[in-house]
Amino acid sequence: MSERLLPVPEGLAGERADLALTRMIGLSRTKAAELVASGGVLVDGRPISKGDRLAPGQMLSIDMSLLDRPAAVAVVAEPIPGMRVLYDDDDVVVVDKPVGVAAHPSEGFTGPTVVGGLAAAGYRISSSGADERQGIVHRLDVGTSGVMAVAKSEHAYTSLKRQFKERTVVKDYHAVVQGLLDPLRGTIDAPIGRHPSRDYRFAVVAGGKDSVTHYETLEAFAHASLVEVHLETGRTHQIRVHFSAMRHPCVGDVTYDADPTLSKKLSLERQWLHAMRLGFEHPTSGERIVVTSQYPEDLLTSLERLREGA
Numbered sequence: 527m528s529e530r531l532l533p534v535p536e537g538l539a540g541e542r543a544d545l546a547l548t549r550m551i552g553l554s555r556t557k558a559a560e561l562v563a564s565g566g567v568l569v570d571g572r573p574i575s576k577g578d579r580l581a582p583g584q585m586l587s588i589d590m591s592l593l594d595r596p597a598a599v600a601v602v603a604e605p606i607p608g609m610r611v612l613y614d615d616d617d618v619v620v621v622d623k624p625v626g627v628a629a630h631p632s633e634g635f636t637g638p639t640v641v642g643g644l645a646a647a648g649y650r651i652s653s654s655g656a657d658e659r660q661g662i663v664h665r666l667d668v669g670t671s672g673v674m675a676v677a678k679s680e681h682a683y684t685s686l687k688r689q690f691k692e693r694t695v696v697k698d699y700h701a702v703v704q705g706l707l708d709p710l711r712g713t714i715d716a717p718i719g720r721h722p723s724r725d726y727r728f729a730v731v732a733g734g735k736d737s738v739t740h741y742e743t744l745e746a747f748a749h750a751s752l753v754e755v756h757l758e759t760g761r762t763h764q765i766r767v768h769f770s771a772m773r774h775p776c777v778g779d780v781t782y783d784a785d786p787t788l789s790k791k792l793s794l795e796r797q798w799l800h801a802m803r804l805g806f807e808h809p810t811s812g813e814r815i816v817v818t819s820q821y822p823e824d825l826l827t828s829l830e831r832l833r834e835g836a
């Protein structure tokens with residue numbers, strides 16, 4: 527790590543961390559906030575938030591390598607047909623994300639995004655987080671549909687990020703996986719990390735991040751099973767990786783070794799995976815909020831074909 531150590535001068539006593547960084551190392555306010563949000567600034571060895579106030583004599587440790595990252599990708603306001611709002615108040619908006627839509631802009635992706643769709647619909651969301659990920663407290667893959675929450679207020683962003691970190695958010699999915707699971711219900715507890723030879727994939731690997739998936743079979747068909755999945759952790763591609771590692775990949779998920787013949791029979795052009803339910807504590811009222819989504823047409827059609835013996 528390219529680390530730079532700087533003492534807080536007397537003149538910046540009581541100053542917010544992000545504003546102090548703009549004066550100490552000549553960053554823009556946005557870049558300073560991004561650096562702090564990424565965990566790249568420690569005060570006396572502990573991470574800080576942008577609103578923390580500094581005291582003279584404290585020692586800042588700054589990871590300068592984070593400043594070399596590519597510039598943020600711009601959010602493009604673009605209406606998204608089929609993206610419905612399931613819940614909305616001053617703090618949180620929850621949408622039904624269609625397939626083919628990313629959570630936020632990223633390098634190399636040119637399609638529609640949830641944040642862009644909300645911007646086009648006139649929503650103002652939290653400014654916390656990197657520019658292209660403002661308001662984003664969790665994500666769904668481009669090829670996964672269903673319930674996704676976005677923070678509208680700064681308070682909600684902090685609260686929801688904490689809830690996800692502490693694993694108190696309920697995240698339930700439905701998936702159709704190849705074959706019949708044995709046992710019919712159980713827990714997959716296997717660490718996930720980058721695939722050792724395919725950088726676009728993840729895999730169960732020694733030394734990966736702790737990853738826990740609970741599942742229960744709802745229906746069994748000739749060549750596949752409909753399962754309900756409860757995520758205890760929230761790793762990238764977690765459901766897809768765990769079921770692929772069990773040799774029961776999500777139907778249609780050719781990235782994780784699904785049989786393309788079955789996908790073709792079902793006219794399915796993506797993984798059969800849908801975020802059904804999201805439950806969280808409301809950031810202001812403390813009320814338990816539970817939002818659900820129904821299967822979109824492509825998943826419903828392929829499921830009916832399985833029920834008919836396809």
